[in-house]
Amino acid sequence: MRGQPIDQFATTLPPDKRASVYQSTKATHEKRTKLLFDQFADPNRLRELAGEIKQHALENLDTYLPQVEARLRANGAQVHWASTAEAACEAVLKIMQARGASRMVKAKTMVSEEIELAHFLERHGIEALETDLGEFIVQIDHDHPSHIVRPIIHKNRREIATSFEREGLGAYNDDPATITRRARQYLRHKYLAADVGLTGANFVSAESGRLVVVTNEGNSRFCLAATKCHIALIGIEKIVPRDRDLAILLNLLARSGTAQELTVYTEFITGPKAAAQPDGPEEMHVIFVDNGRTEVLAGDCREILRCIRCGACLNVCPVYRQVSGHAYRSVYPGPVGAVLSPLLLGEKFPQKADLPKASSLCGACNEVCPVNIPIPDLLLRLRHRAKEEHVPSPGSPPMGAWALLASQPAAWRAALAGGKLLNYVPTKLIPVPALQAWAATRSLPEWRGGEFRKWMKQRRTKGRRD
Amino acid sequence: MLNTERTPITGKRIQLMATCLCDAFYDDVAAATVQVLEHLGVEVVFPEAQTCCGQPAFNGGDWAASRKVVRHTVQTFAGNDPVVVPSGSCAAMLFHGAPLEFEKEPDLPQVEALGRRAWELADFIVHGLGVTNWPGRFDATIAFHRACHTRGTKSSEAALTLLKSIAGVRVAEFGEPEQCCGFGGTFSVTFPNISSAMGTLKLEHVRAIQPDVLVSPDMSCMMHIAGLAAREGKPIKTMHVAQVLRDAIGEGTKGRKD
Numbered sequence: 001m002r003g004q005p006i007d008q009f010a011t012t013l014p015p016d017k018r019a020s021v022y023q024s025t026k027a028t029h030e031k032r033t034k035l036l037f038d039q040f041a042d043p044n045r046l047r048e049l050a051g052e053i054k055q056h057a058l059e060n061l062d063t064y065l066p067q068v069e070a071r072l073r074a075n076g077a078q079v080h081w082a083s084t085a086e087a088a089c090e091a092v093l094k095i096m097q098a099r100g101a102s103r104m105v106k107a108k109t110m111v112s113e114e115i116e117l118a119h120f121l122e123r124h125g126i127e128a129l130e131t132d133l134g135e136f137i138v139q140i141d142h143d144h145p146s147h148i149v150r151p152i153i154h155k156n157r158r159e160i161a162t163s164f165e166r167e168g169l170g171a172y173n174d175d176p177a178t179i180t181r182r183a184r185q186y187l188r189h190k191y192l193a194a195d196v197g198l199t200g201a202n203f204v205s206a207e208s209g210r211l212v213v214v215t216n217e218g219n220s221r222f223c224l225a226a227t228k229c230h231i232a233l234i235g236i237e238k239i240v241p242r243d244r245d246l247a248i249l250l251n252l253l254a255r256s257g258t259a260q261e262l263t264v265y266t267e268f269i270t271g272p273k274a275a276a277q278p279d280g281p282e283e284m285h286v287i288f289v290d291n292g293r294t295e296v297l298a299g300d301c302r303e304i305l306r307c308i309r310c311g312a313c314l315n316v317c318p319v320y321r322q323v324s325g326h327a328y329r330s331v332y333p334g335p336v337g338a339v340l341s342p343l344l345l346g347e348k349f350p351q352k353a354d355l356p357k358a359s360s361l362c363g364a365c366n367e368v369c370p371v372n373i374p375i376p377d378l379l380l381r382l383r384h385r386a387k388e389e390h391v392p393s394p395g396s397p398p399m400g401a402w403a404l405l406a407s408q409p410a411a412w413r414a415a416l417a418g419g420k421l422l423n424y425v426p427t428k429l430i431p432v433p434a435l436q437a438w439a440a441t442r443s444l445p446e447w448r449g450g451e452f453r454k455w456m457k458q459r460r461t462k463g464r465r466d
Numbered sequence: 467m468l469n470t471e472r473t474p475i476t477g478k479r480i481q482l483m484a485t486c487l488c489d490a491f492y493d494d495v496a497a498a499t500v501q502v503l504e505h506l507g508v509e510v511v512f513p514e515a516q517t518c519c520g521q522p523a524f525n526g527g528d529w530a531a532s533r534k535v536v537r538h539t540v541q542t543f544a545g546n547d548p549v550v551v552p553s554g555s556c557a558a559m560l561f562h563g564a565p566l567e568f569e570k571e572p573d574l575p576q577v578e579a580l581g582r583r584a585w586e587l588a589d590f591i592v593h594g595l596g597v598t599n600w601p602g603r604f605d606a607t608i609a610f611h612r613a614c615h616t617r618g619t620k621s622s623e624a625a626l627t628l629l630k631s632i633a634g635v636r637v638a639e640f641g642e643p644e645q646c647c648g649f650g651g652t653f654s655v656t657f658p659n660i661s662s663a664m665g666t667l668k669l670e671h672v673r674a675i676q677p678d679v680l681v682s683p684d685m686s687c688m689m690h691i692a693g694l695a696a697r698e699g700k701p702i703k704t705m706h707v708a709q710v711l712r713d714a715i716g717e718g719t720k721g722r723k724d
Contacts, residue, residue: 412517
């Protein structure tokens with residue numbers, strides 16, 4: 001029987017990978033929860049407030065985007081607008097070519113993954129080197145990230161040591177400190193030789209034009225310190241109205257994502273280097289990327305654009321814990337990805353219409369989301385959209401006949417009585433796919449259809465309480 | 467809409483939505499619900515035409531099919547009395563799910579009106595009637611599975627308040643209580659591998675504390691967890707909150723506890 005792709009994927013994931021994804025997401029989730037509830041009287045109120053701030057920004061992007069552009073220009077940056085992935089890649093290429101640049105060092109940015117920038121630049125003879133350790137390992141392995149914050153959650157140190165040996169970074173050694181030291185040594189030279197540093201931004205303040213970039217490795221800082229040109233690639237949903245909004249968002253981001261009070265590095269970038277500064281980029285470009293976001297904003301799932309990419313919903317999600325990130329076939333996995341990835345496809349939505357189904361709708365994602373995105377509601381809306389667009393859904397029980405039954409009381413009562421057959425006929429002999437799928441691992445309780453109604457009637461006739 | 471905007475309780479009469487699961491499998495849970503409510507002096511009306519809350523099709527994305535069932539439910543539960551449901555999931559369908567799928571429909575107001583009258587059983591007892599102490603005795607170590615659809619509502623907290631107030635009850639904590647049991651309605655049959663793996667994990671956590679009984683405000687979770695355990699050949703005892711309350715006061719049939 002053909003099943004749902006993500007459910008099929010679950011059966012192919014090696015048990016040790018599942019175990020390590022489970023252990024590490026569980027540990028982060030538990031630390032996150034403890035930290036938030038130990039330190040704040042009402043973290044849920046904070047999540048709501050942060051959600052309101054982001055929602056306000058999204059609903060007023062027509063005001064804030066021109067405002068941020070003006071501020072950035074006043075700060076000395078050049079601003080570009082890219083409506084598609086291709087346009088964003090071209091914009092980066094043009095800047096590189098204008099400078100005669102062929103080497104780029106990249107800090108971690110999800111939007112660059114989304115537009116597949118590194119591959120695009122490679123095709124044009126430009127080296128675009130990932131400097132975040134996890135992303136670096138993904139790059140040398142020609143792999144894909146499997147978590148928003150921890151791209152190599154699916155790899156163990158033995159695999160990494162093997163990759164390093166293969167890449168000529170030293171004889172096999174799986175000691176994490178050694179691995180890190182070797183990567184650092186390799187990357188230091190690359191920073192110094194690079195022409196352009198590329199970062200994303202976690203937030204951009206419309207009030208000041210400040211970009212905020214958070215990392216734990218300091219690699220974004222190296223990217224900027226060593227190069228003469230800074231390109232920031234930013235999704236249009238990263239705007240926040242005021243600098244003071246960052247207080248609540250930064251407090252929630254680090255705690256939600258990595259269970260830290262604050263990430264090791266939080267950079268505020270206001271423009272290219274000032275005359276008084278000895279180092280830093282002389283030229284700064286900000287590329288705002290749409291790539292389907294405006295369409296998402298116009299639809300009924302726009303709350304998903306509040307997402308600040310912390311990964312807390314992945315960590316708590318019981319489905320993500322079973323399948324890891326690659327199951328989602330997308331840059332954005334987990335609950336947020338199950339909403340965002342199909343939406344960003346626009347007309348090609350059906351290609352990933354199965355993602356929103358891979359959820360028991362348990363609501364844990366909504367409960368941990370630092371910007372309080374009602375993810376289960378959005379998953380439901382997308383399931384509805386898939387139905388409206390007649391996207392086939394393997395294994396989903398048909399609901400038409402059920403609805404007919406459940407809106408005609410006499411037929412319903414007859415079905416309740418008829419269901420007693422289940423108690424006598426072996427399940428194996430009943431050719432109902434849903435029943436077979438259930439019975440493969442679970443037994444059915446005794447069918448007692450209509451018994452309560454009888455009991456209730458007798459009780460009323462007797463007119464007494466027994 | 468959440469269940470925060472509710473019509474205040476004035477009278478002592480309710481309409482019971484037994485749920486399709488109790489209608490088909492768990493008659494004793496529905497009976498216990500009646501007995502518990504009557505013990506509190508509440509008159510229970512059971513509208514015979516009731517079927518299902520409409521959730522299976524809603525979750526499956528077939529909102530046209532679901533709305534058909536919800537419209538039938540709105541008609542069946544006409545009136546102003548509170549509608550009490552021994553399931554956090556069906557209650558949430560009434561006050562949250564149904565309004566979502568009706569947001570562009572002309573009869574949204576009627577659907578919302580039903581939502582404002584909808585109460586999960588423990589929530590109704592504690593927050594509707596103001597009862598926080600339960601009499602009688604029930605000697606057992608209980609593992610309480612909170613059921614995901616009670617997130618964001620006060621149902622689980624209410625059920626725990628009642629359970630902990632019963633003489634003889636000890637509620638024992640198990641690992642990762644916030645995690646779903648893997649049922650998820652049609653999810654359990656469209657994603658059988660993931661669903662079963664989630665259920666097995668839940669079962670391991672529950673078994674680790676060796677409770678006398680696993681209790682939940684939702685029989686759907688119990689059906690899943692108990693179904694897995696039974697198939698393994700190592701059945702566990704499960705009960706609905708209503709059955710514990712009823713057995714504590716020694717009302718009626720201490721019959722099946724599945």
